[in-house]
Amino acid sequence: MSKKTPQAIRGTQDIFGADAEAFAFVVETFERVRRLYRFRRVEMPVFEKTEVFARSLGETTDVVSKEMYSFDDRGGESLTLRPEFTAGIARAFLTNGWQQYAPLKVATHGPLFRYERPQKGRYRQFHQIDAEVIGAGEPQADVELLAMADQLLKELGIADVTLHLNTLGDAESREAWRAALIDYFRAVKDQLSEESQERLEKNPLRILDSKDPRDKPFLADAPKIDAFLSEEASAFFAAVTSGLDAAGVKWVRAESLVRGLDYYRHTAFEFIPDEGSASAAALGTQSTVLGGGRYDGLMESLGGAPTPAVGWAAGIERLAMLVGAAEDAKPDDWTVAVIPVGEGVELEAQRIVAAIRSERIPCEYAYRGNMKKRMQKASAAGARYVFILGDEEFAQGVVTVRDMRSGEQAPMQLSWIPQGVLDLLFENTGAEHSGEKLPSLAERLGSPPPRA
Incomplete structure (x- = not known):
C-alpha cells in the first residue's frame, strides 16, 4: 500500500467478514422482531436543522455542546448530522401529519454521528436500532416496548443481561424530587466533583448517575423519587411492573437510573450485562446494551402539542460484539x-x-x-x-x-x-x-x- 493511500477517518470502521455477519444478524433479527410487534418501518434524514437536536437534547448537554457534527450549508443554515434518532422522528411526527396514526409504533436503524473519543464499542460514526411508540400515554405501551426489547435480546442469544428499571414520576413528582435533590447536594457542594457542582443547579438528577468516587459517598442517602411520587405516578409505575411480570420480562429496580432532561417522565430503563457475565467482559466499561424511557414532554420542546411517547435505542456494534461468532450468524x-x-x-x-x-x-x-x-x-x-x-x-x-x-x-x-x-x-x-x-x-x- 502506498503512503499516498488515504486512511480511514479516526472513529470510523470498515466492517468485514465475521464482524459484518454479526452486524447483519443483529439487523435481520431486529427487523423480524419489530414485524412481530407490528412496528412500522421508517427512514429518517441523516442530517437535520441544528435546532432539532439543540432543542430536544438541551443546549447544555455534552452531546450538543461538544459532540455534534454541525456545519453551515451554502445557504448559511446550520445543519447537524444526526447524533440520535428520537428528535428526528419527533420532528417528522409533527411536520408530516403523523398524528393521524397515533398511537404510532415506528422502528428504524442506521448510522449516527458524535464527535467523541473513540474506544471499544464506541465510534464517531456508529449504528443503532431504534423503536418508538408515539401518542400512547398508557403504561401498556411501555410494557410492549420493553417486551419487544427483551425478546430481541433473547433471539440474538444474549441471555446474560437484566432489565434495570426506574420511575421519574410525572412532571409534578419530578419537580418536587429535583428541588429536594438541590437542597441535599447544596449542603455538600464543596465536597462534590467539579462536574457535579456544575450540574447541581441545572441538572441535579445527573449527579445520581455519577461514577466519580468523590460523589459516591453522598449518593446512597440522597432523596429517593418514591417519596415524591404522586398517586397517579405510583399507579403508572405499578402498572408497568405488573405488566412486565405478566409478559415474563425479568427486571430489577434501579433507583439511581435517571434521565437528566426535563421532558423525560415516568419509566426509565436500561438492559445491563449481569456482573461477571461474558457480556460484561465483552463490553468492559460500556455496560449498557439497550436503553430508553418515556419522554412525554419532547413534542412541546419542538413546538408541538403535548404528546406522550416512549422509546429505546441500542448500538448495533455493541450487540454484534455480544453476538460474536454465534451459530445463527453463520x-x-x-x-x-x-x-x-x-x-x-x-x-x-x-x-x-x-x-x-x-x-x-x-x-x-x-x-x-x-x-x-x-x-x-x-x-x-x-x-x-x-x-x-x-x-x-x-x-x-x-x-x-x-x-x-x-x-x-x-x-x-x-x-x-x-x-x-x-x-x-x-x-x-x-x-x-x-x-x-x-x-x-x-x-x-x-x-x-x-x-x-
Whole structure:
C-alpha cells in the first residue's frame, strides 16, 4: 500500500467478514422482531436543522455542546448530522401529519454521528436500532416496548443481561424530587466533583448517575423519587411492573437510573450485562446494551402539542460484539455450492445456480481456481452439499453430489434440480430434529426424489 493511500477517518470502521455477519444478524433479527410487534418501518434524514437536536437534547448537554457534527450549508443554515434518532422522528411526527396514526409504533436503524473519543464499542460514526411508540400515554405501551426489547435480546442469544428499571414520576413528582435533590447536594457542594457542582443547579438528577468516587459517598442517602411520587405516578409505575411480570420480562429496580432532561417522565430503563457475565467482559466499561424511557414532554420542546411517547435505542456494534461468532450468524445448513469443471459446462452450471437460488437456497458459485481451491471456497461458504459438473457428467445428464460432512459422493440427475436439492436439505433437517439416521447418499439419489 502506498503512503499516498488515504486512511480511514479516526472513529470510523470498515466492517468485514465475521464482524459484518454479526452486524447483519443483529439487523435481520431486529427487523423480524419489530414485524412481530407490528412496528412500522421508517427512514429518517441523516442530517437535520441544528435546532432539532439543540432543542430536544438541551443546549447544555455534552452531546450538543461538544459532540455534534454541525456545519453551515451554502445557504448559511446550520445543519447537524444526526447524533440520535428520537428528535428526528419527533420532528417528522409533527411536520408530516403523523398524528393521524397515533398511537404510532415506528422502528428504524442506521448510522449516527458524535464527535467523541473513540474506544471499544464506541465510534464517531456508529449504528443503532431504534423503536418508538408515539401518542400512547398508557403504561401498556411501555410494557410492549420493553417486551419487544427483551425478546430481541433473547433471539440474538444474549441471555446474560437484566432489565434495570426506574420511575421519574410525572412532571409534578419530578419537580418536587429535583428541588429536594438541590437542597441535599447544596449542603455538600464543596465536597462534590467539579462536574457535579456544575450540574447541581441545572441538572441535579445527573449527579445520581455519577461514577466519580468523590460523589459516591453522598449518593446512597440522597432523596429517593418514591417519596415524591404522586398517586397517579405510583399507579403508572405499578402498572408497568405488573405488566412486565405478566409478559415474563425479568427486571430489577434501579433507583439511581435517571434521565437528566426535563421532558423525560415516568419509566426509565436500561438492559445491563449481569456482573461477571461474558457480556460484561465483552463490553468492559460500556455496560449498557439497550436503553430508553418515556419522554412525554419532547413534542412541546419542538413546538408541538403535548404528546406522550416512549422509546429505546441500542448500538448495533455493541450487540454484534455480544453476538460474536454465534451459530445463527453463520451460513446455515441450507447452503450449497456449484463447481463447474471445464468451459463447456459453465453455462449449464449457471443454469443450475439460478434454479437453486430461485428456491431461496443460499448457493455459492465456485468458478475460479483449481479444484482444491474451489472446494476450499465451498467449505468456507458453509456448504452442506457441493454439486460438481464436468464434461463427462454433463454428457450423462448427471451432476456429482458431495456431502461435505460425510465425504460421500453420488450422481444426481440434472433433471431433478432444483427439487432434488430441496429434498436433500429437507431430509437433513428432518433427520437432525428426529435423531434418525439417513440412508447413504447413493441410496437417497438412486431414484427420483418424491415430488411435493
